Amino acid sequence: MSEFVIRTRGWFEEPKRENALAHGIGTQNMLDMTPHAGRKPYNSIFDWGVYFPYIAQATRSKQFCYPQVSNLVQNDPLLQRAIKQAAEQMLKEKQTNSANSNEDLNRNSESKDSYLEDSMADYQQFLNKQERRAISILKDMRSTLNNFLLALTSWILYKLLPCFLSGVVTHTQQIEMLKAASEKAPGIPLIFLPLHRSHLDYIMVTFILYNNDIKSPLVAAGNNLQIPVFGELLRGLGAFFIKRKIDPVVGKKDILYRAVLHLYLQHALKMGHNVEFFIEGGRTRTGKPCLPKGGILSVIVNAFMDGTIPDALIVPVSVNYEKLVDGNFVREQKGEKKVPESFGKAISGIWKALNSKYGLMRIDFNEPYSIKELVQSYNKIAKEDGSMRIYKPSARTLQHNQSTSSLYGTDVVCEEHRNLIDSISRQVVFDCAVATSVMSTNALAFLLLTRYRQGATDIEIAKGLDELRTTLKGRKDIGFSGESSHIVNYAADLLGENLVVRSKDENGCTIIRPKGTVESWIELAYYSNTITPHFALQSIVLTTFHKLLPTSDEVNEKQEPGVSRKKVIEMALENCEVYRYEYILNKPTQVLANMLELALDELIMQGFIKTVQSDNQTDAPMETMRMARAIASYIENNDLDQDEDPNDFDNLEPTDEPDIFLVPETINQQKAVCEVLAPFAQTYYIVVNSLFILYKNSILESEFIKFVMKELHEKVNKQLCPYAESISTDSVRNCLKVLEKWFVIEITNQSGLRLLALRTPYEASRDSLKSIVQRMSNVVPLYDNGYF
Numbered sequence: 140m141s142e143f144v145i146r147t148r149g150w151f152e153e154p155k156r157e158n159a160l161a162h163g164i165g166t167q168n169m170l171d172m173t174p175h176a177g178r179k180p181y182n183s184i185f186d187w188g189v190y191f192p193y194i195a196q197a198t199r200s201k202q203f204c205y206p207q208v209s210n211l212v213q214n215d216p217l218l219q220r221a222i223k224q225a226a227e228q229m230l231k232e233k234q235t236n237s238a239n240s241n242e243d244l245n246r247n248s249e250s251k252d253s254y255l256e257d258s259m260a261d262y263q264q265f266l267n268k269q270e271r272r273a274i275s276i277l278k279d280m281r282s283t284l285n286n287f288l289l290a291l292t293s294w295i296l297y298k299l300l301p302c303f304l305s306g307v308v309t310h311t312q313q314i315e316m317l318k319a320a321s322e323k324a325p326g327i328p329l330i331f332l333p334l335h336r337s338h339l340d341y342i343m344v345t346f347i348l349y350n351n352d353i354k355s356p357l358v359a360a361g362n363n364l365q366i367p368v369f370g371e372l373l374r375g376l377g378a379f380f381i382k383r384k385i386d387p388v389v390g391k392k393d394i395l396y397r398a399v400l401h402l403y404l405q406h407a408l409k410m411g412h413n414v415e416f417f418i419e420g421g422r423t424r425t426g427k428p429c430l431p432k433g434g435i436l437s438v439i440v441n442a443f444m445d446g447t448i449p450d451a452l453i454v455p456v457s458v459n460y461e462k463l464v465d466g467n468f469v470r471e472q473k474g475e476k477k478v479p480e481s482f483g484k485a486i487s488g489i490w491k492a493l494n495s496k497y498g499l500m501r502i503d504f505n506e507p508y509s510i511k512e513l514v515q516s517y518n519k520i521a522k523e524d525g526s527m528r529i530y531k532p533s534a535r536t537l538q539h540n541q542s543t544s545s546l547y548g549t550d551v552v553c554e555e556h557r558n559l560i561d562s563i564s565r566q567v568v569f570d571c572a573v574a575t576s577v578m579s580t581n582a583l584a585f586l587l588l589t590r591y592r593q594g595a596t597d598i599e600i601a602k603g604l605d606e607l608r609t610t611l612k613g614r615k616d617i618g619f620s621g622e623s624s625h626i627v628n629y630a631a632d633l634l635g636e637n638l639v640v641r642s643k644d645e646n647g648c649t650i651i652r653p654k655g656t657v658e659s660w661i662e663l664a665y666y667s668n669t670i671t672p673h674f675a676l677q678s679i680v681l682t683t684f685h686k687l688l689p690t691s692d693e694v695n696e697k698q699e700p701g702v703s704r705k706k707v708i709e710m711a712l713e714n715c716e717v718y719r720y721e722y723i724l725n726k727p728t729q730v731l732a733n734m735l736e737l738a739l740d741e742l743i744m745q746g747f748i749k750t751v752q753s754d755n756q757t758d759a760p761m762e763t764m765r766m767a768r769a770i771a772s773y774i775e776n777n778d779l780d781q782d783e784d785p786n787d788f789d790n791l792e793p794t795d796e797p798d799i800f801l802v803p804e805t806i807n808q809q810k811a812v813c814e815v816l817a818p819f820a821q822t823y824y825i826v827v828n829s830l831f832i833l834y835k836n837s838i839l840e841s842e843f844i845k846f847v848m849k850e851l852h853e854k855v856n857k858q859l860c861p862y863a864e865s866i867s868t869d870s871v872r873n874c875l876k877v878l879e880k881w882f883v884i885e886i887t888n889q890s891g892l893r894l895l896a897l898r899t900p901y902e903a904s905r906d907s908l909k910s911i912v913q914r915m916s917n918v919v920p921l922y923d924n925g926y927f
């Protein structure tokens with residue numbers, strides 16, 4: 140495609156961009172490209188597109204047909220059925236209420252007749268009401284995606300984006316792959332699933348697709364974005380609005396709303412619309428991917444299962460910004476409430492954005508999966524498993540099973556497909572996280588948090604960045620290129636004085652260090668968290684290794700501190716349980732224990748752990764070769780088979796005897812790896828220590844979270860907790876989910892309020908609670924074992 144791309148601008152239209160960083164290799168900056176403006180070198184001077192490239196680009200981009208589906212939904216018999224069900228539900232409620240107030244007791248036969256008549260009249264009235272409601276829901280929900288607004292917005296964006304972004308970077312081959320996929324099977328919808336970082340995501344994905352002649356999708360948007368002017372604009376660009384809370388009354392399903400949403404999506408797919416939705420629900424508050432919500436994916440899978448569509452191609456999308464354009468989430472992480480979206484907030488946000496610099500934005504479109512093939516492959520696994528959970532296309536149904544208040548956790552997960560949906564959605568989030576490009580600011584924040592918390596010279600940090608780039612090479616896309624020292628300074632500029640400060644030391648060298656305020660640590664953690672998933676398993680393994688290592692006092696001088704590999708893997712597996720709501724550590728098709736083995740092998744390869752004692756160094760090259768082979772084989776087939784074990788070829792029997800040993804020379808680098816998860820571990824540890832207030836006392840979940848947040852703040856202020864970024868409501872909530880899963884606490888819903896209490900065994904004895912504290916302490920790195 141590159142030969143057709145013209146890098147030309149109208150002479151008066153060139154927007155100025157300063158201090159841009161070279162983006163990754165194989166990528167293109169959409170802001171520099173107007174492929175429809177004319178073709179070099181044959182462009183004619185009579186082609187107005189050469190002089191007005193943005194207008195040419197906007198108007199000459201491929202136009203598609205975007206049919207409205209509201210009428211189809213309105214006339215669908217399943218909607219009529221849902222309307223009746225909703226009316227019946229209302230009638231039942233009315234009858235229950237009047238029975239409760241004893242109104243209908245002692246009715247004689249005459250009044251019984253009139254009661255029946257009243258009921259019929261009520262039912263008719265409720266039916267009319269629900270019919271009107273269905274129309275109104277549909278009107279609120281529907282998208283008005285149209286070519287005119289797409290073209291107009293594209294032109295405006297070409298003019299505005301360069302004011303605050305130095306580039307909108309995409310991967311040339313990925314765009315080609317998408318085009319090929321959509322052209323090859325025009326009847327198969329593309330389902331774009333981006334990880335959600337900013338409200339700008341909606342617009343940018345559409346902007347890129349539109350300007351690359353790929354059909355724009357209908358985008359599921361939260362109704363919090365239905366604000367004056369912008370809401371209608373988004374609607375015209377493809378947004379269809381969904382309530383943030385599907386069921387307004389806790390415990391009562393909004394049958395009608397669910398039916399409209401389900402049918403809207405089904406008809407949209409049937410009419411050939413591409414669809415986009417954010418599988419995490421809202422935007423990530425922490426910078427790392429959130430666990431997926433399956434509702435909308437479930438509708439799409441169901442549409443395939445019931446034959447509405449022959450297949451669909453799921454396209455995981457990774458979005459990243461060198462600097463987040465709309466806001467930050469520090470307030471929310473500190474426990475404060477989210478400020479709701481409003482017209483005023485949108486205007487001031489745009490004004491602020493236009494007057495600031497946000498560097499590069501990067502979008503990666505990952506290889507599409509066919510739902511049909513996914514279902515087949517999960518069925519194959521199910522057969523091999525013997526679980527016989529076979530998913531087969533079947534007749535058209537509409538079920539209402541799952542009750543949740545979450546935006547995307549809508550009903551529509553059909554119970555029998557729950558595992559399938561869960562597996563697909565976890566795989567999508569995992570793949571997106573792996574494919575997210577590392578931006579300069581991610582790299583700098585990661586280095587500052589894990590290696591240079593006290594600061595360092597820009598030269599030292601640049602050395603650290605070189606090492607990081609080497610480690611990530613071939614594993615993760617790097618969204619920048621060039622000299623590390625330049626990148627470090629560029630990223631420090633972009634993060635700004637509120638996050639990093641620069642000073643000179645006595646030799647005139649530039650020192651870069653985190654600003655040191657609670658807010659700055661939390662925001663740095665946001666940027667760093669793009670990288671932490673990559674190191675999570677290594678961090679768990681190395682922390683576990685140090686946990687199991689005898690302390691320096693326990694080993695004599697001749698002994699080398701070592702531990703059994705088998706024990707490390709066993710305990711690391713348990714420690715992974717702690718992070719089950721924090722990270723997706725493996726794909727559903729990967730065996731976690733195998734992934735831990737690989738992580739351990741990588742640590743050995745990097746010289747952080749050794750497999751032979753120093754007096755037997757001659758074996759070391761062999762061991763290194765073994766590791767190299769194991770890792771090479773892993774990289775080749777990233778999706779390990781259930782039975783595949785990277786260590787198979789040497790048939791080593793696991794033993795309880797120490798067979799992996801400490802490498803004291805790399806202790807600082809080891810600490811950096813442990814530091815990756817240490818702030819999360821601290822949060823979790825503080826949460827479990829706070830459980831004692833629940834002893835013989837149940838309290839509201841929100842009150843408990845407030846209490847923990849206060850504890851966190853206090854511990855950080857008194858330096859009892861070394862990481863201010865441990866102040867994170869997200870992690871506190873994730874820890875509560877773990878404790879619920881472990882049956883330590885139970886959360887009950889009482890008239891819409893979530894009440895937290897200890898489960899009986901923990902209520903009965905404080906010692907059992909102490910065992911949980913002990914279990915959680917296993918993930919907290921041990922820096923006082925005499926080696927650090």
Ligand SMILES: O=P(O)(O)OC[C@H](O)CO
Pocket residue numbers: 338359360361362363364420421422423
């Ligand atoms: O991140 P939230 O919770 O504000 O949700 C943002 C979503 O874009 C709503 O569609």
